[in-house]
Amino acid sequence: MDFTPSPRTAELVGKLNDFLETHILPLERRMLEGRSFTSLLPELEAGRQRVKELGLWGPQLPKAWGGMGLSLTEHAAVSEVLGRSPLGHYHFNCQAPDAGNMEILLSFGSDEQKETFLRPLAEGKIRSCFSMTEPDAAGSNPTWLETQAFLDGDEWVINGRKWFTTAADGAAFAIVMAVTKPEAPPHMRASQIIVPTDTKGFRLVRNLPVMGEAGDGYASHAEVEYVDCRVPKANLLGPDGAGFFIAQERLGPGRIHHAMRWIGIAERAFEMMCKRAAERDIAPGKKLAHKQIVQSWIAESRAKIDAARLYVQHTAWRIEKEGAGEARDEISAIKFFVADVLTFVLDRSIQTHGALGLVDDTILAYFYRHERAAHIYDGADEVHKVSLAKRILKRYGAQV
Numbered sequence: 177m178d179f180t181p182s183p184r185t186a187e188l189v190g191k192l193n194d195f196l197e198t199h200i201l202p203l204e205r206r207m208l209e210g211r212s213f214t215s216l217l218p219e220l221e222a223g224r225q226r227v228k229e230l231g232l233w234g235p236q237l238p239k240a241w242g243g244m245g246l247s248l249t250e251h252a253a254v255s256e257v258l259g260r261s262p263l264g265h266y267h268f269n270c271q272a273p274d275a276g277n278m279e280i281l282l283s284f285g286s287d288e289q290k291e292t293f294l295r296p297l298a299e300g301k302i303r304s305c306f307s308m309t310e311p312d313a314a315g316s317n318p319t320w321l322e323t324q325a326f327l328d329g330d331e332w333v334i335n336g337r338k339w340f341t342t343a344a345d346g347a348a349f350a351i352v353m354a355v356t357k358p359e360a361p362p363h364m365r366a367s368q369i370i371v372p373t374d375t376k377g378f379r380l381v382r383n384l385p386v387m388g389e390a391g392d393g394y395a396s397h398a399e400v401e402y403v404d405c406r407v408p409k410a411n412l413l414g415p416d417g418a419g420f421f422i423a424q425e426r427l428g429p430g431r432i433h434h435a436m437r438w439i440g441i442a443e444r445a446f447e448m449m450c451k452r453a454a455e456r457d458i459a460p461g462k463k464l465a466h467k468q469i470v471q472s473w474i475a476e477s478r479a480k481i482d483a484a485r486l487y488v489q490h491t492a493w494r495i496e497k498e499g500a501g502e503a504r505d506e507i508s509a510i511k512f513f514v515a516d517v518l519t520f521v522l523d524r525s526i527q528t529h530g531a532l533g534l535v536d537d538t539i540l541a542y543f544y545r546h547e548r549a550a551h552i553y554d555g556a557d558e559v560h561k562v563s564l565a566k567r568i569l570k571r572y573g574a575q576v
């Protein structure tokens with residue numbers, strides 16, 4: 177295994193770093209100064225246009241769909257660079273949840289669904305959301321949903337309540353998980369249905385105030401109600417009852433993107449910690465860098481980030497060589513392992529900055545507010561730990 181970036185990847189990473197420094201970080205500063213996401217849209221759109229002109233649009237998308245057609249390992253490197261800013265992935269149209277939705281539309285969408293929903297999404301003309309988690313049912317058990325859909329003639333009629341539907345505010349359509357076959361075995365009860373958000377019966381109740389910020393537009397998480405919401409029968413994505421299977425398919429490569437984005441954040445927080453330690457006078461002639469406890473945080477953070485990156489690269493490599501099924505253990509493990517590294521490094525970086533670490537004069541507090549969620553979304557850490565441990569123990573004959 178050789179994880180040396182290919183000359184093509186190294187060149188691409190260089191270009192992305194330049195773009196980040198020149199275009200994205202100045203915009204990020206404006207966001208931290210209190211500009212809403214929606215108010216930044218003109219600048220964001222100009223940035224996206226520039227990305228297209230540079231031929232860097234949609235790194236994860238096949239070339240036939242206007243993207244760069246990068247491999248998973250190549251996209252991993254890209255995702256780390258873009259993860260350094262909360263506005264990084266959005267500029268390149270590889271942001272969650274749109275990237276995952278593009279992926280499942282590509283794999284499971286009908287020709288008509290691809291033309292109607294995937295084409296404008298891939299071109300960046302619209303946004304989308306993924307509506308699975310419910311306030312009244314444990315999201316950690318994806319087979320347990322209260323939202324129901326039934327066929328009435330040529331239409332699906334959907335009823336239910338969802339929340340944490342990321343980026344629903346301003347999205348053109350939602351992909352909704354709903355029970356369509358209540359009598360089937362648990363893993364075959366739900367289906368995914370595409371719902372344009374201007375459909376009567378789709379109601380955005382509110383943007384949830386998460387860690388004190390409700391956000392807006394792409395940068396928000398909504399509570400959504402489906403009340404006798406009718407969409408054509410043809411809006412079923414994949415086979416009836418395949419919702420759980422499709423959701424699982426969405427997670428494998430998506431986990432690599434997420435984990436590498438987290439590593440990008442951790443790396444940026446690490447660099448800030450080192451810079452602050454080297455510059456901050458703590459007493460006459462003494463810098464924070466002289467303190468062994470800070471040295472220890474720096475050494476531990478370096479080792480953790482490097483270990484996490486190698487683990488994710490190895491997982492991506494296994495998925496490419498052997499498929500997501502064979503890499504199941506690693507896909508589970510990187511979820512909680514990298515989330516731990518992310519929050520460890522962020523916390524130490526904030527501590528090194530003292531009170532400054534809590535003020536939006538740096539990006540650290542923003543990351544701290546938004547990335548605590550890393551332990552919860554994409555499957556809570558505990559769920560992955562339990563399923564990984566069970567698979568391991570079964571190999572030892574344990575009946576778990």
Ligand SMILES: Cc1cc2nc3c(=O)[nH]c(=O)nc-3n(C[C@H](O)[C@H](O)[C@H](O)COP(=O)(O)OP(=O)(O)OC[C@H]3O[C@@H](n4cnc5c(N)ncnc54)[C@H](O)[C@@H]3O)c2cc1C
Nearest residue numbers: 306307308309314315316340341342549552553554556558
């Ligand atoms: C920022 C953010 C964005 C999100 N975006 C989306 C989105 O776009 N679309 C969407 O549908 N959902 C989204 N979610 C929801 C997310 O997928 C769920 O929050 C997650 O699946 C956990 O479900 P829950 O919140 O219902 O927690 P619960 O299932 O109630 O679990 C609560 C806690 O119990 C523990 N736990 C659960 N199961 C086990 C177990 N088997 N063993 C041991 N401990 C366990 C875990 O610690 C867990 O945190 C998002 C969440 C966040 C925070």
